[in-house]
Amino acid sequence: MSNQTISLEGIDNVDDFVLENEEEEDSISRTHLHQLVTKANKAFRQNRFEEAISCYSRAINIKPHHPIILGNRCAAYLRIYQFLVHRPPSDSEYRPLSGLDPTIHAGLALKDADKLINLQSDSVKAHILKADALILLQRFELAHDVVLSGLHINPSSTHLQNLARMTSTTVGRNNHEITIRSDDFDCTVCLKLIYEPVTTPCGHSFCRSCLFQAMDRCNRCPLCRTILFISPKTCSISVTLNNIIQKNFPEEYAERKLEHENLTIMGADLLPLFVMDVVLPFQKLQLNIFEPRYRLMVRRIMEGNRRMGMVTIDSTSGSVADHACEVEITDCEALPDGRFFLEVEGRRRCHIIENWDQDGYRVAEIEWIQDICPAEGTEERLDLQDTIQKAEAYAKSWMRTAQEAAQGDQVRLAQLHKAEELMPTTNDPEHFSFWLATLTNRRPSERLDLLRMRDTIERLKRGLIYLKAEEQFCRVQ
Ligand SMILES: [Zn+2]
Numbered sequence: 001m002s003n004q005t006i007s008l009e010g011i012d013n014v015d016d017f018v019l020e021n022e023e024e025e026d027s028i029s030r031t032h033l034h035q036l037v038t039k040a041n042k043a044f045r046q047n048r049f050e051e052a053i054s055c056y057s058r059a060i061n062i063k064p065h066h067p068i069i070l071g072n073r074c075a076a077y078l079r080i081y082q083f084l085v086h087r088p089p090s091d092s093e094y095r096p097l098s099g100l101d102p103t104i105h106a107g108l109a110l111k112d113a114d115k116l117i118n119l120q121s122d123s124v125k126a127h128i129l130k131a132d133a134l135i136l137l138q139r140f141e142l143a144h145d146v147v148l149s150g151l152h153i154n155p156s157s158t159h160l161q162n163l164a165r166m167t168s169t170t171v172g173r174n175n176h177e178i179t180i181r182s183d184d185f186d187c188t189v190c191l192k193l194i195y196e197p198v199t200t201p202c203g204h205s206f207c208r209s210c211l212f213q214a215m216d217r218c219n220r221c222p223l224c225r226t227i228l229f230i231s232p233k234t235c236s237i238s239v240t241l242n243n244i245i246q247k248n249f250p251e252e253y254a255e256r257k258l259e260h261e262n263l264t265i266m267g268a269d270l271l272p273l274f275v276m277d278v279v280l281p282f283q284k285l286q287l288n289i290f291e292p293r294y295r296l297m298v299r300r301i302m303e304g305n306r307r308m309g310m311v312t313i314d315s316t317s318g319s320v321a322d323h324a325c326e327v328e329i330t331d332c333e334a335l336p337d338g339r340f341f342l343e344v345e346g347r348r349r350c351h352i353i354e355n356w357d358q359d360g361y362r363v364a365e366i367e368w369i370q371d372i373c374p375a376e377g378t379e380e381r382l383d384l385q386d387t388i389q390k391a392e393a394y395a396k397s398w399m400r401t402a403q404e405a406a407q408g409d410q411v412r413l414a415q416l417h418k419a420e421e422l423m424p425t426t427n428d429p430e431h432f433s434f435w436l437a438t439l440t441n442r443r444p445s446e447r448l449d450l451l452r453m454r455d456t457i458e459r460l461k462r463g464l465i466y467l468k469a470e471e472q473f474c475r476v477q
C-alpha cells in the first residue's frame, strides 16, 4: 500500500485550548499559553502547519504535559507529512521548506501520541493519532493492535472502525518493525535522549546543556558527585557518541534538536529578559553574570543571536516595566568559576506585550518601537530640524563650559571628552536625542520615560531641560 493513497482519520481539525483552574500557575503564563495555542490552531486550520508546530512547541516548552497541546501538535505533524508527500515537486521551487524529511515528522507524531497515551490511557483520540502515525511509518501490525485497544475503549468510534478496516488488510504484509530503543542513551539529568553529549573525566555522559546547567549550582558530576574541572568553553562534544545517537535514533534526535533550537533561537517577537536596570539605545555597559538562572540564559543566548532585553522593575507597579531595550553581547568572557563577564551595547527599543517565566528567567513577547518620524515637507519636520539644530548648538556650548569648569578634575574631564567623541550627527535625530538626554546622569524613572517616548522633539526638549538645570545648579554652587 503506497503512502500516497492512505487516508488518515481524526486529523481534520484540532481541539481548542481549555484553561484549567490550576492555582499553582500564574495567570500571565496561562493567558500566554492560551494565546499561543489559539494562534497555532488558527495556523493549523489555515494549513500553515510549520507555523502551527512552532507555536505548539513553544506552548509545550511552557507546559510539557498538556493533552490538548500534545494532541494538536501530533495532528499537525501528521498533516505536514501528508502535505509534503502530496505536494507537487514544482512547488518546492517557489516555496522551499526548511523542514525535515516526512518520515521524521511521522516519527515526531508518534512520540507525541505515545506521550498522550501515557497521560490519558483511555483516550480514543490518542489511540487514533498513534495508529495514524504508525500507519505512516508503515508499521501496520502495531497500528492494528493500537486500533483494537482503542476499540475496547469505544467500539462505536467511526474513525477507529475505518482504521481497523484499513490496517487489517495490510497486517501480515509488512513484518519489518523498528525495534524500540533501550534507555542506554538517555541523559540522567533530563531523562531524554542525550543531545550534544559531553563525557566527563569520571566517564559519565550528559547533554551538554544539562551538565552545565547542573554545574551552575555545584561543580560535581550529577551522577557520581566527582568534582569536575571542566567548563563549557573548553569542553567539546563526544563526536563518536554523537554520531552513534544521530545514526540510530534519527527521529528522536531531530525532536531533541528542535527542542533545543526553540530555547536558543527564539522567534523575532520573543526576547529573554535580564531584569536589572533601564538601558538606552547606543548605551554600552559591562555586566557580571553570576546567578545560575542568568548563566543558563547567557549560554543559550550565545548559541543564538547574542541578544537579550534589559529591563527594570517599574517601581509604580512592582513588576517588569512595559518597555525594554534589546542589547547585543559584544564581548563574552567565560570565567573559570562559571561566571560570565559581558560587554553589551543597547540596540533597539521594544514594548513588552507580556512576559512569563522560563527555566527561572523571564521571556517576553515584544513589539519593536522607534520614534515616529514626521514626513518630509510637513511643519512637524521643520520643527524637528529647527529643534535639533538649536539642541546641537546648545550642547556644544554646554560641553565647552563644562570642560572649562572641570579643569583640574581629570576623571570628569575624561568623561566629558568621551561623551564629546560619541556625539552623533544630527542626521540621526533619534540617536542624537538619546545622546543629549544622557549627557547628565539620569534617574532610572527618567531613563524609562526616555525609553517610552516616541516623539524625538519631546526627547530633545527633555534633554535641553536636563542640561539647563545642571548649568543652573553649577552656577548656584
Ligand atoms: Zn539531558
Ligand SMILES: [Zn+2]
Binding pocket: 200, 202, 203, 204, 221, 222, 223, 224, 225, 226
Ligand atoms: Zn560521574
